[in-house]
Amino acid sequence: MWITKANLYLPISEQILRQVIDGGSDNLEKAISSLNVPQIASLLLLQNLSEMRNRSAYLHPERNLAGKIDILNSQLKRDALPSVITEVLSILNIESIEKGCKLLPSFGIVLLDEGVIKDQNYITFEGKWDYTFNERYGEKLVKPLVKVKNDMTGKSQIFTAEQTRIYQEIETQVDDHIHVQGYAGTGKSSLIMHLISMLDKKGIQVLILAERQTQIDALEPKIGQMDHVVIKTFAGLAYEIIPQDLTDRANQNMRNTRLSRVPMADNEIIRRFGVKSSGKFSSEFMVKAIHNTLARFCYSGDSSVQLSHMANGYVSLFDETTKRVVLEYAEKLWKEIVDPTTKDFKPPISGYHRIKWAALNGWQIPRRYTHILIDECHDLAKPMLQILDCSPQAVISLGDEYQNLQGKSQQRSNIIRNREVIHSVRCGSSIEKIVNPIIAIHPGKTKVRFHGNPSTSLDITYYDQPQVPDKPVAILVKGMWGLFEWAQRVASKNVNLSLITDIKSLNMFVDDCIELYRPRGVRARHWELFRFKDWDEVASHYHNNQSFQNIDQMLRKGYQYKDWEKTSAQFAVNSSRSYLLGRIEDVRNHEFQSVLITPEVVSPVWQAKQEDIGVASSAIYVAVTRAKHSLIVPQALRSWIEEISD
Secondary structure (H helix, E strand, C coil): CCCCCCCEEECCCHHHHHHHHHHCHHHHHHHHHCCCHHHHHHHHHHHHHHHHHCCCCCCCHHHHHHHHHHHHHHHHHHCCHHHHHHHHHHHCCHHHHHHHHHCHHHHCEEECCHHHHHHCCCECCCCCECCCHHHHHHHHHHCCCCEEECCCCCCEEECCHHHHHHHHHHHHCCCCCEEEEECCCCCHHHHHHHHHHHHHHCCCCEEEEECCHHHHHHHHHHHCCCCCEEEEEHHHHHHHHCCCCCCCHHHHHHCCCCECCCCCCHHHHHHHHCCCCECCECHHHHHHHHHHHHHHHHCCCCCCCCHHHCCHHHHHHCCHHHHHHHHHHHHHHHHHHHCCCCCCCCCCECHHHHHHHHHHCCCCCCCCCCEEEECCHHHCCHHHHHHHHCCCCEEEEEECHHHCCCCCCCCCCCCCEEEEECEEEEEEHHHHHHHHHHHHHCCCCCCCCCEEECCCCCEEEEECCCCCCCCCCEEEECCHHHHHHHHHHHHCCCCCEEECCCHHHHHHHHHHHHHHHCCCCCCCCCCCCCCCCCHHHHHHHHCCCHHHHHHHHHHHCCCCHHHHHHHHCCECCCCCCCEEEEEHHHCCCCCEEEEEECHHHHCHHHHCCHHHHHHHHHHHHHHHCCEEEEEEEEHHHHHHHHHHHC
């Protein structure tokens, strides 16, 4: 039992209910014969919940349960047990009981655990329902839990049993390494904020590390005026720990401000290294392979560029000679990034280049920070973990390996304590039938069963054809093509639309799509499109993407800049009356009342090879666990879940 507040703790367990429901009508007599009076009364109450919801409020569930227990006790005094069971069987209906189970959150009813049921502390000496039980049991659940106060809002919060265990363990063993694997919606964000506050009050010098600047932006307002807490991205930390050694050209170069997210133009690399075509592969195609291989090296834990850093797609395409050429050029490009040999060729430095350089040199985090705290540890690349492993500080990390959208998160070293938080505060129990099959098939290591919140109701609706719902929802897409397509879909309904994703990036993407389709001599700028020379190359690369196909058809019908201007004019400030639209990668720290998942999120799982199933299933896992009360998903998701469950 982990729910701390309920209107009624019902004296029947989930295991007993499953036996009754799954056994069917033919086995109902056998199932009922093994139950006691409070459990039979609980079944009768569950059967009546649908009717009670539509009647007057005076039919309180607890009074209803107490009345049924009294009636059953009276019948047992008058008649033999077989006669009572026969009468109960004549009125019990499994379908109605199932409907009642779905209504438990609406009534604030929580099922009891087997151990509590056996103790029967909910029954008086006379065999009646004890009206003091709910309050007594609720207080018993709350008493050992940690109660914390939000310093900004002044509001108090009671941790769940799992959160309490983690908080107290860190508080009492603050100098030890610990990693918390917490499933989606288990309250990691709340827990980490109170951990930060607790460490700050102890006077501990804490460095909070994040991979992305957006994480920093979300944390900074909450941390406020804490005196002993510093926040940095790993890229910012790498810059700090690279020695200010003016005699070392490489270190001096890696500390300059030549940062960029966009790689150097292909023609500059072709010209500098003399990259030639290889067989049927053009020079430009070779440069794409070089960039991809170098990036994979920088995110690896290896000290040199190797064949293992070449993506499987390139490995299957290239002959041995071409592979060696790509690896050689990738190594040369890395050396030029670190220490340019000429003034006229200085490749831009990205944050991950600096992180890799710091990891290769084994540089440590400065000792003025005594503790490191990391949220979303699942996104950390191997070089980041190498920096942590060689540094002297105690590291507290929290994450969820199933939210790594690359499909496989890197693991910290084995010399730490691992803890798990598996009960969601956000998602209702109905989400379990989607999430647990994903966990089972995913390559992730944690296989403990995910549990939804039984006190929260989550309705799941499946659709055959995608359409914009009548009421505002958060619409989650896989990538930029889906973002473009659904922005157009929603705008065509003349409703308010708020973007979760960066509007500048989407505007640039749309402009580049139109430019590539109807060229005016301007090179594409968006990072997903700047390598393509024309629309034919784009179509060749994205031909399997359904959203791309819809955009392609739209452009063929004459879609132009003025059409996008009309669409973007409907973007509004986020409000309760706005539809929300964003990519999955932008919403991992969000939750929404209602969520619609587009077909492009689900379709990749049908084509995914075994080595790619992690990527496809992680996207679905993140998307479905954003919803609090309503989830609208493609029918194809139900079919896939049924397939992998079998």
